[in-house]
Amino acid sequence: MGNGKGRGSPPGRIAAVLGASMMTAGLVTACGSEQGLTLNLYYAPEDTFQTVVDNCNAKAAGRYNIVYNKLQRGADDQRLQMARRLAAGDDGLDILGLDVTWVPEFAEAGWAQEWTGSNKAQAEAGVLPGPLATATWNDKLYAATKNTNVQLLWYDDRITPTPPATWDEMISEAERLKAEGKPHNILFTGAQYEGLVVIYNTLVASAGGHILSEDGKSVVMDEGAVQALEILKRVTSSGITDPSLTNMKEDETRQAFQRGNGAFELNWPFVYASYADEQPQDLPHFKWSTYPAVDPGVPAKTTIGGYDLAVSSTSKHKPEAFEAALCLRSEESQKFSALNDGVPPSLEALYTDDTPLDPAKPVDADDNPSMATAYPMREAIFAALKDPAVRPLTPAYQSLSTVISKVLSPPSEIDPQQTAEELRSKLTDALDSKGVIP
Amino acid sequence: MSTVEDVSAPQQTTAKPGKPALSEGKRAERRLGWLLCAPAAIVMVAVTGYPIVYSIWLSLQRYDLRFPQQTEFVGFANYAAVLSDSYWWTAFGTTVALTVVSVAIELVLGMTLALIMHRTLLGRGLVRTVSLIPYGIVTVVAAFSWYYAWTPDTGYLANILAGDSAPLTQYLPSLAIIILAEVWKTTPFMALLLMAGLALVPDDLLKAAAMDGANGWQRFIKVMVPVMKPAILVALLFRTLDAFRIFDNIYVLTGGQNDTSSVSMQTYNNLIKGLNLGVGSTMSVLIFITVAIIAFIFIKLFGTAAPGSDKEGKR
Numbered sequence: 001m002g003n004g005k006g007r008g009s010p011p012g013r014i015a016a017v018l019g020a021s022m023m024t025a026g027l028v029t030a031c032g033s034e035q036g037l038t039l040n041l042y043y044a045p046e047d048t049f050q051t052v053v054d055n056c057n058a059k060a061a062g063r064y065n066i067v068y069n070k071l072q073r074g075a076d077d078q079r080l081q082m083a084r085r086l087a088a089g090d091d092g093l094d095i096l097g098l099d100v101t102w103v104p105e106f107a108e109a110g111w112a113q114e115w116t117g118s119n120k121a122q123a124e125a126g127v128l129p130g131p132l133a134t135a136t137w138n139d140k141l142y143a144a145t146k147n148t149n150v151q152l153l154w155y156d157d158r159i160t161p162t163p164p165a166t167w168d169e170m171i172s173e174a175e176r177l178k179a180e181g182k183p184h185n186i187l188f189t190g191a192q193y194e195g196l197v198v199i200y201n202t203l204v205a206s207a208g209g210h211i212l213s214e215d216g217k218s219v220v221m222d223e224g225a226v227q228a229l230e231i232l233k234r235v236t237s238s239g240i241t242d243p244s245l246t247n248m249k250e251d252e253t254r255q256a257f258q259r260g261n262g263a264f265e266l267n268w269p270f271v272y273a274s275y276a277d278e279q280p281q282d283l284p285h286f287k288w289s290t291y292p293a294v295d296p297g298v299p300a301k302t303t304i305g306g307y308d309l310a311v312s313s314t315s316k317h318k319p320e321a322f323e324a325a326l327c328l329r330s331e332e333s334q335k336f337s338a339l340n341d342g343v344p345p346s347l348e349a350l351y352t353d354d355t356p357l358d359p360a361k362p363v364d365a366d367d368n369p370s371m372a373t374a375y376p377m378r379e380a381i382f383a384a385l386k387d388p389a390v391r392p393l394t395p396a397y398q399s400l401s402t403v404i405s406k407v408l409s410p411p412s413e414i415d416p417q418q419t420a421e422e423l424r425s426k427l428t429d430a431l432d433s434k435g436v437i438p
Numbered sequence: 439m440s441t442v443e444d445v446s447a448p449q450q451t452t453a454k455p456g457k458p459a460l461s462e463g464k465r466a467e468r469r470l471g472w473l474l475c476a477p478a479a480i481v482m483v484a485v486t487g488y489p490i491v492y493s494i495w496l497s498l499q500r501y502d503l504r505f506p507q508q509t510e511f512v513g514f515a516n517y518a519a520v521l522s523d524s525y526w527w528t529a530f531g532t533t534v535a536l537t538v539v540s541v542a543i544e545l546v547l548g549m550t551l552a553l554i555m556h557r558t559l560l561g562r563g564l565v566r567t568v569s570l571i572p573y574g575i576v577t578v579v580a581a582f583s584w585y586y587a588w589t590p591d592t593g594y595l596a597n598i599l600a601g602d603s604a605p606l607t608q609y610l611p612s613l614a615i616i617i618l619a620e621v622w623k624t625t626p627f628m629a630l631l632l633m634a635g636l637a638l639v640p641d642d643l644l645k646a647a648a649m650d651g652a653n654g655w656q657r658f659i660k661v662m663v664p665v666m667k668p669a670i671l672v673a674l675l676f677r678t679l680d681a682f683r684i685f686d687n688i689y690v691l692t693g694g695q696n697d698t699s700s701v702s703m704q705t706y707n708n709l710i711k712g713l714n715l716g717v718g719s720t721m722s723v724l725i726f727i728t729v730a731i732i733a734f735i736f737i738k739l740f741g742t743a744a745p746g747s748d749k750e751g752k753r
């Protein structure tokens with residue numbers, strides 16, 4: 001009776017069909033994985049990165065297939081998603097796109113696999129020292145640099161024909177322009193977030209100071225770090241910054257400059273492409289220079305950004321994941337991303353590379369760009385990258401950054417000595433994971 | 439006619455007669471009752487009890503996901519760290535201020551709205567539905583529209599009211615905007631709860647009061663409010679507990695800048711963003727305790743009862 005019921009009733013039949021289709025689906029995937037395995041790449045959204053992934057998949061000739069899982073846009077959200085999954089031991093992550101400040105954290109927490117042997121040699125070859133430092137923790141390599149980034153000083157040569165060489169010059173120039181009733185603001189990321197920490201870190205490094213010790217284990221906050229606080233205070237309390245300074249992130253800064261609301265803009269190179277898109281008629285006057293120095297004659301050290309690729313320690317296909325990561329950040333891939341997505345390469349050779357995207361055809365700014373046409377500012381970038389500032393390397397960077405941006409906000413209310421004291425004690429707590437982060 | 443005594447009196451009287459020896463049948467019945475509700479009770483304990491106990495356990499440890507090797511039992515060190523921290527107390531003060539001010543405004547507005555809706559003769563259902571719309575909109579979505587409205591250049595409110603300044607970058611203006619967003623969202627909810635209370639006021643009472651010469655205000659204060667008291671207290675309890683846990687509006691509007699962080703925001707920053715399970719759990723335990731105290735004050739001191747429970751329903 002049970003038999004008859006099972007065969008006859010529709011639910012039974014549906015279950016049978018479902019069961020059968022699940023079995024076949026299982027068989028199909030099983031076949032698939034015999035030919036090549038799937039590597040899950042978790043990386044920030046980048047417009048043309050899928051093409052890089054496709055190229056690497058073609059090179060792998062079926063041994064593996066990289067699937068590009070786009071993370072959220074916000075850096076905090078990206079870090080959180082990966083951290084949460086890795087903390088839970090998720091083995092579905094193979095290659096991780098890490099912001100340059102996360103490598104020590106992922107390494108210390110045991111989420112990123114160390115690079116050794118020939119993988120390590122390949123990942124280190126030809127990489128600029130600054131970006132390479134961001135992929136290293138405790139003298140071991142935990143990631144391969146994918147791209148780097150560095151801020152420049154942007155200005156309009158109709159307002160200021162020559163860029164200021166020092167912060168002093170820039171401030172007095174802004175004050176002069178203000179007196180003349182011209183656009184005068186110094187625009188930068190003053191909101192309470194990582195962007196403010198980037199500016200501060202640049203100032204500290206340019207003044208020859210340190211926030212943390214070399215090993216990242218103790219707080220230093222020396223003379224230079226205090227001098228940086230003085231400059232930040234001076235810039236923001238003399239009426240030469242935008243009224244919404246404390247709400248400005250990268251894009252608000254860019255927009256304010258494009259609206260003609262400033263004389264100087266401190267920002268990443270992405271602003272050039274946006275300017276070219278939105279205000280092509282003014283583009284010839286949109287100029288750039290390396291960051292102004294703190295002390296005359298001592299070149300500025302500018303904070304670098306960018307992404308590194310790590311192999312997850314929970315990955316079930318580590319050898320393939322290392323190989324795939326190396327392909328995704330190879331010279332060819334980095335050049336493609338630089339020309340199509342505007343992300344500055346971490347490989348030194350590409351800054352003197354003159355061959356266009358398709359070497360067989362002549363250079364054309366629109367269809368067949370070369371580093372020279374896509375990066376008119378490449379020399380300034382390269383100059384800044386030769387001796388850059390790296391943000392403090394420590395697993396507790398996230399807490400550090402939250403504390404610094406909190407203590408420095410709003411920058412106009414900094415009291416250099418007292419603020420330095422406060423930073424010293426709050427950062428020490430943060431390093432010991434004792435203190436509360438705001 | 440105080441409801442405090444009305445509610446608490448039967449509790450004391452029903453508690454005592456339970457003592458005398460039960461008959462065999464009664465005891466079997468009781469055992470069966472326990473058996474029948476055991477599965478539900480076990481699930482409840484597993485789902486709600488376990489996380490609470492676990493977070494208390496975590497709060498007694500140094501446990502940072504970034505330093506897995508350095509996990510250790512530290513007793514109440516995390517509590518000492520949090521309770522002696524200025525950031526925590528700033529956030530606590532902000533949260534309390536937000537709660538008190540927004541709930542007070544909501545009570546007044548909600549009562550007004552409830553009175554209007556109660557007296558509406560035409561299309562009562564439609565009016566009630568329409569006034570509930572803000573409560574139906576996802577908070578984050580509404581918060582984003584407030585955010586853009588108050589951002590200079592893109593926002594109509596900032597352009598009209600704020601001139602050159604950016605209100606979301608200053609302490610008091612951003613607090614005011616957060617309160618505005620909260621009030622806008624939850625006043626309808628308050629009004630709805632109060633309207634249920636208004637329905638309890640018998641028309642005869644109001645008519646009798648009017649006959650005795652009470653004017654509108656006197657009728658409201660002396661007749662309606664005492665009758666509505668249970669409903670008002672329930673509405674206040676719900677909103678106070680909700681408002682104390684405020685997170686989404688602040689997250690979107692200011693991200694906690696300029697000291698506008700609430701305790702929930704700060705817990706999120708420490709627990710989820712900072713991956714510091716020890717300190718983060720400590721904060722969640724502290725929030726749990728505060729919420730429990732608020733509920734205790736409302737229920738024991740003010741005599742708030744759950745909606746629908748009366749002398750007969752309460753055991």
